[in-house]
Amino acid sequence: MIVVGTRDGLDGRRVVVTGASSGIGEAVARAAAAEGARVGVLARRADRLDALAGEIGGHAAAADVTDVAAVGDAVDRLAGALGGLDAVVAAAGTMHLGAVGETDPQRWREVFDVNVHGLLATARAALPHLGEGGSWVTISSMSGRRVPSAAGGVYAASKHAAHAVDETLRREAGSRGVRVTTVAPGFVATDLMAADVAEDDVAAFRERMHAQGLAPEHVAAAVVHVLALPPEVCVVEYALTSVAQLRGS
Template identity: 45%
Template sequence: MSGQHADADGLRLLVVGASSGIGHAVAVAAGARGAKVAVAARRIDLLTKLADDIGGSAFELDVEDTGAIKRVLDAAADTLGGLDAVVFTSTVVPFAHIEDTDVATWVHAFSVNTLGANNVLRAALPHLSENGVVLVASSNDVGRPRAGVAAYDASKAALDEILRSWRSEHPELSIIRVGMGPTKDTEILRGADRDLLAQLFESWTEHGQLPAQMSALRDVANTLVSLITATHANPTVVPEVVQLAPRIKKLVD
């Protein structure tokens, strides 16, 4: 490999939430660009295939299990010989009107999206190299919530505040918060009620919250890897908050 395609050469990277969607795509992109990659998520069958495809290592992990997080982070760091970068993309998006969102749903969303990210960062801390980078996937909807995803939006808003606290107490860390925009080919709608989704799509369209086009998954993944490699290579600068949004191209007749 040469040029930009080898810019992650030797980078020791752990992707948490890599069984599908953005996490999976980041692992593939990083591996193609020369990184040594470990992947973690609940669906170990999908992870094992991914690890085989990219020459990486797979670890089964439920980020709601705090004890398992430390064990997996320790094992991944041992396998890779340390961590130069950690990417957290594990996310749950419960679709429900706010009055129908029960306590268990709120707790689950915060346990994965908020506390899961925080606990992965805690467990990664002793293993990060001097110029180590942590990239956490958030949402570009924070502060402008759309109907039907209150638990998701609130959990990501809380995550933003937690990351601010990390930066305040650990200014030496490179922590990148990325607000993810609408992206094709993810599993965000997996298991959702189709009748409810039809109602929500109507609401999002009415309020101008559906883009004409979505970002390509591969482009999003390569952008995230580029953020990591640039930050790792330039340790006096941190792109603390990055927002990704679809680039809407005009259709040619």
């Protein structure tokens, strides 16, 4: 008889979270630690990381995920501090809004550098540390399966790519028993968009996102659920949205 259930929380699991200085990444780090995981946090802002690590009893390593060498060194240091890795949650991300014909191409590069190149760099660093029963989770978006608006097209393109990266990793690492999951939320009430973008449509989008969005803790709960499932279970994609967004759509 097969008994279907979860692990005993995340007790003793060794988890690294990128993008952990704020938003979904910070919420995931806190939730994983609350479930008994030993957590390593990675992001650019060292002061915030150090404060978070102190609060949750974790380890911090500051790095920009778009810097392949730096993120590789940071992941290796965290794996060493934790005595290995059982799971990696790639939550680093950024967003810029604007139609293709009206947006500075540098914005395209910034979005793809973080959301795609940063994801690849993190995976390259982390996968050698993950073995049988290990977990890789990408925080993507429901925009990875659709294009919600012209202004959100470049961001959606980067998230479509993130879904493709996970499908690739599933083929690459799945044969070693590594579970690869894409968590795809709708609006989340964070400050994901770059602060230097202040157009009226961005301000309106921010207002809508915070009014209708999920709390980061809701996404973190989904991640904890995925990580806590028995090792023979792989959630391929976990999409979630708020009821408020459904009502407003």
